[in-house]
Amino acid sequence: MSTADIGLIGLAVMGSNLALNIAEKGYTIAVHNRSPWRIDEFVAEAKAEGLDGKTVPKYDPAEFVQAVKAPRSIIIMVKAGKPVDEMIEQLLPLLEKGDAIIECGNSLFTDTQRRFDYLTPKGIGYLGVGVSGGEEGARHGPSIMVGGSKEQWHNAEAVLTTIAAKFNGESCCAYLGEGGAGHFVKTIHNGIEYGDMQMIAEVYGVMRDGPGMSPGECADVFKEWNKGPLNSYLIEITGHVLAAVDGDTGKPLVELILDKAGQKGTGVWSAIAAQQMGVPATAIEGAVAARSISSRKEERVAAEAIYGKRSAGKADVTLADLEKALLAGKIVSYAQGFAVIAKASEENGWNLPLATIAKIWRAGCIIRSRFLDQMSAAYEKGGNVNLLVVPNFVTLMKDAHPSLRKVVAAAAVGEFPMICLSAALSYFDSYRQARGTANLIRWSARFLWCAWLRDCRPWDRSARYVAFDAG
Ligand code: NDP
Numbered sequence: 001m002s003t004a005d006i007g008l009i010g011l012a013v014m015g016s017n018l019a020l021n022i023a024e025k026g027y028t029i030a031v032h033n034r035s036p037w038r039i040d041e042f043v044a045e046a047k048a049e050g051l052d053g054k055t056v057p058k059y060d061p062a063e064f065v066q067a068v069k070a071p072r073s074i075i076i077m078v079k080a081g082k083p084v085d086e087m088i089e090q091l092l093p094l095l096e097k098g099d100a101i102i103e104c105g106n107s108l109f110t111d112t113q114r115r116f117d118y119l120t121p122k123g124i125g126y127l128g129v130g131v132s133g134g135e136e137g138a139r140h141g142p143s144i145m146v147g148g149s150k151e152q153w154h155n156a157e158a159v160l161t162t163i164a165a166k167f168n169g170e171s172c173c174a175y176l177g178e179g180g181a182g183h184f185v186k187t188i189h190n191g192i193e194y195g196d197m198q199m200i201a202e203v204y205g206v207m208r209d210g211p212g213m214s215p216g217e218c219a220d221v222f223k224e225w226n227k228g229p230l231n232s233y234l235i236e237i238t239g240h241v242l243a244a245v246d247g248d249t250g251k252p253l254v255e256l257i258l259d260k261a262g263q264k265g266t267g268v269w270s271a272i273a274a275q276q277m278g279v280p281a282t283a284i285e286g287a288v289a290a291r292s293i294s295s296r297k298e299e300r301v302a303a304e305a306i307y308g309k310r311s312a313g314k315a316d317v318t319l320a321d322l323e324k325a326l327l328a329g330k331i332v333s334y335a336q337g338f339a340v341i342a343k344a345s346e347e348n349g350w351n352l353p354l355a356t357i358a359k360i361w362r363a364g365c366i367i368r369s370r371f372l373d374q375m376s377a378a379y380e381k382g383g384n385v386n387l388l389v390v391p392n393f394v395t396l397m398k399d400a401h402p403s404l405r406k407v408v409a410a411a412a413v414g415e416f417p418m419i420c421l422s423a424a425l426s427y428f429d430s431y432r433q434a435r436g437t438a439n440l441i442r443w444s445a446r447f448l449w450c451a452w453l454r455d456c457r458p459w460d461r462s463a464r465y466v467a468f469d470a471g
Contacts, residue, residue: 004030004056006159007068008075009087010105011038014131015077017138018104020046021163023054030056032064034078065094072099073156080105080265088115092124100125100152106266109147109180109187109273116148116179125152128179130186132365133165141165143365144173145189145357147182147350165364167373172360177350184273184344185357188337191270191284193366194263195333196234198287198420203322204238206407206416210314215252219243225323229396230330232369261291274340277347281340283333286423293419315410317403324403325421331397332424334375335387342384355379388431401428 008019011033022029023046033039039057046055058064068074072095076087084103091101101124103112112128119126126148133142144164146153153175164173176182200222207213207221219242226235244253267288274281293300317325338354345352358376361367378390387393408425411418430436 002067002069004028004068006030006073006075006156007032007064008077009033009064009091010075010077011042012077013135014104014138015075016042016045017135018075018077018131018142018163019055020049020051021139021141022159023051024049025159025162026054027159027162028054028056030058030064030067032058032061061090062094065091070096070099071152071155072096073102073152073159074099075102075104077104080107081111084111084115088119092119092122095124097123098125098152100127100149100155102127102129102156104129104131106130106186106190106264107183108265108269109184111180112147112183113180120149125149125155127153127156128181128183129160130182130189132186132189132361132367134366137165137364137366141172141364143189143360143363143368145182145185145360146173146175147177147180147184150175150178164360165368167359167363170359172362172364174353174356174360176357177345177348177352179348179350181345181348181350181352184348184350185341185352187266187269187273188341189361189365189367190264190266191274191281191287191340192333192337193234194267194270194287194291195283195337195420195424196232196330196367198290199283199326199329199333199424200234200238201290202411202416202418202421203326203407204242205418206315206317206322206411206414207319209310209416210414215242215254221319225326228323229327229371230323230369232371233366234369258297259294260297261294263288263291267291270337270340273344274336277340277343279336279340279343280427281336282423282427283329283336283420286420290417290419310415313414315407315414315416317407317410321403321406324400325407328397328400328404328428329421329424330371331387331393331400332428333420334371335393336427338375338379339386345384354384386431388428397428401425404428 005027006022007030008015009032011031019029019031031042036059039059043057046052056067058067078084078087084107088101107128116126128147130145131142141164144160161171161173164171176185204218207218219239222235222239222242226239242254246253246256271281271285271288341352342354355376358372358379362372374392378392388397404425408418408422
C-alpha cells in the first residue's frame with residue numbers, strides 16, 4: 001500500500017539527514033539504499049529520534065517505489081556522476097508518467113540538463129536540486145535551489161519548502177528555472193564559497209605571519225568581525241576553528257592540520273562555466289588556483305629552499321584595514337558570481353531570479369550572511385546589473401576599496417601570498433576604468449596577423465602595411 005508522501009534513495013550522510021528532517025516535519029518518507037546495512041542503520045537512527053513512525057524502510061527497489069503515493073516524488077541522494085545515471089535506469093521501469101526524480105547531489109549542471117532532456121519526453125519529471133548546508137543543514141534546514149520540471153516541482157513543493165532553512169520566516173527554498181538551473185546555481189554558490197574561504201585564509205595569513213598573532217588572537221578578531229558587516233557563517237566558524245585546541249597535545253588544532261586543500265569539483269566547474277561564457281570571475285578562479293598550489297606541498301617546500309623564506313616583517317596594515325579589505329573582496333567576488341549566474345540565465349533562457357537566489361542563500365547554506373539580505377534588496381530594486389554599480393554597494397565599496405588596495409599592496413611588498421584578494425582588486429580596477437589598454441592588444445593582434453600574412457604569402461608583401469591602418 002502506498003503510504004509515503006515522498007521517497008528517498010541514498011542513505012549516506014546527506015540522504016539520511018535529509019530523510020530525518022522530512023520525517024520530523026511530519027511527512028511520511030519511504031527510504032531505500034543499495035547496501036542494506038545502511039537501511040538498518042537508518043532505521044535505528046530514526047527510532048532513536050522517535051521518527052520511526054514516519055519512515056517506511058524498503059529493501060527492494062520495486063517495493064520502495066510502490067510505497068510512495070502517486071504522482072511520486074523520489075529524491076535520489078547518491079554519489080554524483082555515474083551512480084545517478086545508474087539509479088535513473090533502475091527507477092525508470094518502476095515509475096509511471098507524472099512521477100518525478102528529484103536529484104539532490106552535487107551534479108554537474110550539464111549532466112542534469114541531459115537527464116532532464118532524456119526523461120521529459122518519457123513523461124517523467126526531473127528536478128536537479130542543489131542542497132547546501134552540509135550534514136547539519138540537511139538535518140535541520142538547508143538552502144534548496146530547485147531546477148527542472150516545473151509541473152512536478154509543485155508535487156514536492158510543500159515538502160521541500162517546509163524542510164528548508166528559514167530566514168525571518170521565509171523558506172530558503174525556491175524554484176529557479178528549467179533543466180540544469182538549480183544545479184548551476186548551486187555550483188556558483190560553491191564557487192563563491194571557495195572565494196570566501198580563500199580570502200579569509202589570506203587575511204589569516206597576514207595576521208599569523210605578519211605580527212605573529214596566535215590562533216587564539218586571530219579567533220578573537222574573527223569573533224569581533226562577526227558582529228559587524230562581515231557577519232556570516234564562514235566568519236563565525238573561522239572564529240571557532242581558530243580557537244579550537246587539540247585535546248591530546250594542548251596545541252591549537254589549526255596548527256596540526258596540513259596546509260593542503262583539495263577541491264571537490266564545483267569550484268572548478270564555476271571557473272570553467274565563467275570562462276566559457278566570457279564572464280570574468282577572477283576571485284573564484286584565484287580561489288581554485290590557490291587550492292591547487294596548496295596541494296603541491298613538496299613543490300612549495302622545494303621552491304622555498306631556492307628562493308628563501310618570506311623576508312621577516314609585518315604588513316603595514318591595521319586590523320580595521322583587513323576587515324574592510326575582506327568586505328571589499330567579498331563584494332567583488334559576489335558581483336562576479338552573480339554576473340556568471342545572470343549570463344547563464346540569458347544563454348539558457350532560464351530567467352533566473354537574482355533577488356530570490358540571494359534570498360535563499362540568507363540561511364541554511366554555507367555562504368549565509370547578513371550581506372545577502374542587502375544583496376537581495378539591491379537586486380529586487382535594481383534588476384540584473386553588476387553589484388558594483390548598485391547604489392548601496394557603491395557606497396560600501398567606495399568606503400572599503402582603499403583598504404583592499406592597502407592590504408594587497410602591503411602583501412605584495414611583504415611577500416604574503418594573496419591570490420584571491422589581489423584578483424578581486426584587479427577586477428575592480430579594470431571594471432571601473434573607462435579607458436583601458438585593450439587597444440594595444442587589438443593593435444598587436446592585428447600586427448601579428450599581418451606579419452604572419454607577410455611571411456606566409458611572400459607574393460603579397462603589401463600586407464605588412466595593413467597593420468598601420470588598423471586605427
Ligand atoms: P556520497 O557522495 O558519499 O555517496 C554515498 C551514497 O551513494 C550511498 O548511499 C551509496 O550507496 C550511494 N551510491 C554510490 N554509488 C551507487 C550506485 N552505483 N548505485 C546506487 N547507490 C550508489 O554521499 P553523501 O551523502 O556525502 O553525498 C550525497 C550527494 O550529496 C553527493 O552528490 C554529494 O556531492 C552531495 N553533497 C554532499 C554534501 C556533504 O556535506 N557530504 C554537501 C552537499 C551536497 P551504498 O551505501 O550502497 O554505497
